[in-house]
Amino acid sequence: MSGRYQRRSILGEIAGALVLAFLVMPIFAVVPASVNSASFIKIPPEAYSVRWYGQFFGDASWVSALANSAEVAVLATVFSVVIGTSAALGIERLPSALRSIAVGLVLSPLIVPVIMISISLYYVTRSIGLYGTPVGLALSHSLLCLPFVVLNVGVSLKRLDPNLVRAAEGLGAGPWRVFRTVTFPAIVPGLVGGATFAFVTSFDEVVISIFIAGYGAKTLPVKLWEQIRVEFTPVAAVASTVILGLTMVLFVLGRRVTMKKAAAAGTEGAWR
Amino acid sequence: MTGVETASAVPRGARDQRSARAAMTAGLLLPAALFLAGWFLWPLGQLLVLSLSAPEGALSSYKATAESQVFRTIFVNTLWLAVVVTLICTVLAYPAAWLLTRVRGFWFSVALYCVLLPFWISVLVRTFSWMLLLERNGPVNGLLLAIGATDQPLRLLFNQFSVYVGMVHVLLPYAIFPIYASMLKVDRRLLLASDGLGASSRTTFLRVFLPLTMPGVMAGAAFVFLLALGFYITPALLGGPQNLTAAMLIDSFVNERLVWPLAAAASFILLFMVLAVLLLASRFIAIGSVVVMK
Numbered sequence: 001m002s003g004r005y006q007r008r009s010i011l012g013e014i015a016g017a018l019v020l021a022f023l024v025m026p027i028f029a030v031v032p033a034s035v036n037s038a039s040f041i042k043i044p045p046e047a048y049s050v051r052w053y054g055q056f057f058g059d060a061s062w063v064s065a066l067a068n069s070a071e072v073a074v075l076a077t078v079f080s081v082v083i084g085t086s087a088a089l090g091i092e093r094l095p096s097a098l099r100s101i102a103v104g105l106v107l108s109p110l111i112v113p114v115i116m117i118s119i120s121l122y123y124v125t126r127s128i129g130l131y132g133t134p135v136g137l138a139l140s141h142s143l144l145c146l147p148f149v150v151l152n153v154g155v156s157l158k159r160l161d162p163n164l165v166r167a168a169e170g171l172g173a174g175p176w177r178v179f180r181t182v183t184f185p186a187i188v189p190g191l192v193g194g195a196t197f198a199f200v201t202s203f204d205e206v207v208i209s210i211f212i213a214g215y216g217a218k219t220l221p222v223k224l225w226e227q228i229r230v231e232f233t234p235v236a237a238v239a240s241t242v243i244l245g246l247t248m249v250l251f252v253l254g255r256r257v258t259m260k261k262a263a264a265a266g267t268e269g270a271w272r
Numbered sequence: 273m274t275g276v277e278t279a280s281a282v283p284r285g286a287r288d289q290r291s292a293r294a295a296m297t298a299g300l301l302l303p304a305a306l307f308l309a310g311w312f313l314w315p316l317g318q319l320l321v322l323s324l325s326a327p328e329g330a331l332s333s334y335k336a337t338a339e340s341q342v343f344r345t346i347f348v349n350t351l352w353l354a355v356v357v358t359l360i361c362t363v364l365a366y367p368a369a370w371l372l373t374r375v376r377g378f379w380f381s382v383a384l385y386c387v388l389l390p391f392w393i394s395v396l397v398r399t400f401s402w403m404l405l406l407e408r409n410g411p412v413n414g415l416l417l418a419i420g421a422t423d424q425p426l427r428l429l430f431n432q433f434s435v436y437v438g439m440v441h442v443l444l445p446y447a448i449f450p451i452y453a454s455m456l457k458v459d460r461r462l463l464l465a466s467d468g469l470g471a472s473s474r475t476t477f478l479r480v481f482l483p484l485t486m487p488g489v490m491a492g493a494a495f496v497f498l499l500a501l502g503f504y505i506t507p508a509l510l511g512g513p514q515n516l517t518a519a520m521l522i523d524s525f526v527n528e529r530l531v532w533p534l535a536a537a538a539s540f541i542l543l544f545m546v547l548a549v550l551l552l553a554s555r556f557i558a559i560g561s562v563v564v565m566k
Contacts, residue, residue, distance in 0.1 A: 009374065009473075016371025019364045020386040023444055027393050029401035029411075041404055043411045083303040090300030093293070106304065109312055113502025113546060115519040116539040119526050120315035123322070139311055146304065175296065197392070204394035207504055211526075221396050228400055228509065237404070240397045251392045 030244060033237035041232050052234040062223065062239060068134065069203050069219040075138035076145050076202035081195050083142075084149030085187070089179075091150065092157045106150045109143040117143065118211040125212050132214025140208045145198035152197070156190030157183075189257070196254030200247050323536035333537035343521065343538065350518040351545075353507070354500035357439045361496045362489055364440070365447035369488075372448070373455045387445050395442055399506050402438045403429060406510075430512040438506040443499055447492035454488025494553030498546050518542050 033041045037049030056062050091102050109117060121140050122131070130136030160183065168178045206221040213222050220239060227236045326332045337343045372383050390398070405412050406428040413425040428434060458481060466476040504519035511517075518538065525535035 009370070012367045012370045013374055015367035016369075016374075016383075019368040019444070020371065020383055022364075023368070023390055023441065024386045026401050026405055026441065027390065027398055029404050030397060033404050041407075042409070043404060083307055086300045087304035090297050090304075093297040093300070102301065105308060109308075111498070111546065111550065112316070113519060113539065113542050115502060115504050115522050116316070116319070116543060117312070119522060119535055119539060120319040121311075122526070123532070124315040124318055139307075142307070143312055146307075150304070200392055204396070206394070206396045221394060224400070225396060225505075228403065232400075232403065232407070236400065240394075240400050243394050243397050247392050247394065248389075251389060 027244070030237045030240035034234060034241040036234055036237075039234065041234060041237060052238045056235050056238040056242070059235070062220075062235070065218055065220045065223040066242065068213075068217050069221070072134050072137045072141060072217065072219060073199050073202040075134060076141040077195055077199045079138060080142040080145035080149050080198050081191065084146050084194065084198075085153050085191060087146075088150045088153035088157060088187075088190075089183070091154060103150070103154075107147050110147055114144075114207045118208045121208060122211040131212055132216035134217045137209060137213055137217045137219070138202070140212060141202035141205050142198075144205065144208075145201050148197045148201065149191075149194035152190040152194035153187050154190070156187040160186040192257045193254055196250050200250055203246065204243065319536045319539065322532050323540055324533075326533040333533040334541070337534055337537050337541065346516045346521045347518055347541070349516065350501060353435065353439070353503075353515075353517065354497050357436060357443060357500045358493050358497045360436065360440050361444050361447040362451075362493045365444060365451050365492055366489070368444075369448050369451035369455055372452045387448050390442075390445050395505050398442060399438050399509050402434065402441065402510060406434050406437070429510065432511075432515060434510040435507045435515050438510040439500060439503060442506055443496045446495040446499060450491035450495065451485060451488040454485045454491075458484045490553065494549060498549045498553075501546055501549070502542065 029043060032043050032045055034052060035048050035050060036042050036045035037047040037051060038045070087102075087106065091099055091106075094102060117140075121136075125131040125136045125140075130139070164182050164186075165178055168182050173181065204221060205219075206225055209217075209219050209222045210225060213219055220243060224236055224239045224243075227233065227239070323333050324330045326336075368387070372380070372387070375383055404410055407413070408425045408427070408429070410428075412428060413422075416422045416426065417424075462480055462484070463476055466480045467473075471479070502519055503517060504523070507515055507517045508520055508523075519542070522535050522538050522542070525531050525538060
């Protein structure tokens with residue numbers, strides 16, 4: 001294409017491919033560890049078995065941790081999607097100076113060290129009785145979920161032609177009707193993208209959860225954390241594989257929906 | 273609500289219309305604003321009060337933490353760890369971002385997914401994977417023994433090395449995207465011009481391409497650095513007793529030593545460090561863009 005410069009880049013490309021392999025391959029180490037038949041961890045396993053999966057799903061404490069995680073993640077997703085979508089619509093209507101302040105505020109929970117958020121919520125939730133409750137944990141996770149919803153919906157809103165809204169208004173549609181028939185269909189890709197990432201963020205969250213889940217809302221990552229600090233067991237590898245599998249499914253589903261919608265809208269969909 | 277309808281049907285003055293619009297904007301923003309005020313700013317405010325509430329005087333907790341030898345050592349370690357991890361991430365991210373600009377179609381999707389997927393996978397699971405890989409009897413030692421690089425298993429886990437590996441693995445994608453974005457912006461004609469004027473590919477890279485992508489490199493480095501400063505899970509699991517970070521110190525103030533004012537003061541010191549990095553890097557950073565890419 002552009003002469004010597006481009007031709008000589010092959011070494012850089014090989015280095016890049018190695019870095020990408022380093023990024024992806026280690027993630028899956030827990031999978032072979034979970035199907036080992038021995039009672040200690042061995043990669044690759046000498047003999048395969050699903051006995052540890054039986055152990056995991058037969059153990060009430062793991063299953064209830066999984067159920068807690070799902071409950072908290074659903075609550076956090078619904079909450080952050082509702083207030084986040086509303087906020088994104090509001091931010092879009094602000095003058096640009098105020099807009100960047102509002103976006104900065106929404107993003108700030110991702111900037112403040114999570115340990116600091118954790119201890120401040122630990123301190124506060126104990127005094128208002130939400131420590132160790134799914135609701136308290138879901139609200140806390142929502143701090144980290146909200147930015148993804150607001151920004152993803154915001155991106156969809158920017159792609160929406162403002163003339164469509166004006167046309168609907170001019171034809172006599174009220175604000176609710178405009179939202180339902182024009183705005184909402186346009187932001188579905190952002191909504192789905194934001195919601196899936198919000199769910200995964202909450203489902204995977206560890207640090208805040210360690211501090212405020214207590215016994216009442218102990219989630220799967222918290223139980224896994226407690227377990228692997230003591231010893232590596234095949235059941236811990238099963239728990240990790242369960243988290244990994246669920247995340248992969250959501251990753252693929254989320255991208256499918258958003259890419260299809262983006263393709264249908266004729267917009268560049270590669271990013272989401 | 274109805275203000276908008278009547279205003280568009282019968283023009284009743286721009287002021288009416290504008291105030292109705294402002295009221296609706298405020299209404300849309302209100303739930304998130306209340307939530308962030310009550311569940312984010314208020315708890316942080318409580319923590320600030322706590323940090324200033326030691327019986328010995330308002331700033332005594334800050335003084336005590338700043339004067340403590342242990343605290344100083346751990347903060348210097350945390351900074352050093354963040355610097356090294358940032359350097360490694362930036363160096364590794366550059367060729368990975370380069371590869372992303374070079375491939376098309378199917379292979380572009382594969383490469384992109386390689387960078388996106390780790391964002392989605394739990395940090396805890398990824399860290400646990402590294403624990404299994406680096407274990408005494410794990411596959412990495414197995415490989416080293418098999419190729420004869422060592423004659424007995426190396427101690428790869430619970431030390432500085434494993435902390436670096438784990439943190440680089442978690443933070444690398446944050447460096448790749450800003451660099452990739454800056455590479456896309458480079459005008460290919462400048463490279464052609466440099467090439468056509470007889471520059472070697474090395475010179476073209478060092479004098480044209482690299483300087484033009486430096487804003488992306490700086491943004492990526494800043495991201496990695498500020499996230500690395502607050503790291504907790506990965507160093508706690510992969511490090512040994514000597515690899516304490518500021519976040520682990522704050523945790524021990526709260527859970528073991530029960531000294532809330534010190535924990536609060538230490539976390540504000542950590543926050544100031546993060547904000548300082550952010551301020552220095554604000555020229556290069558658009559945090560929103562990385563968040564959206566996930």
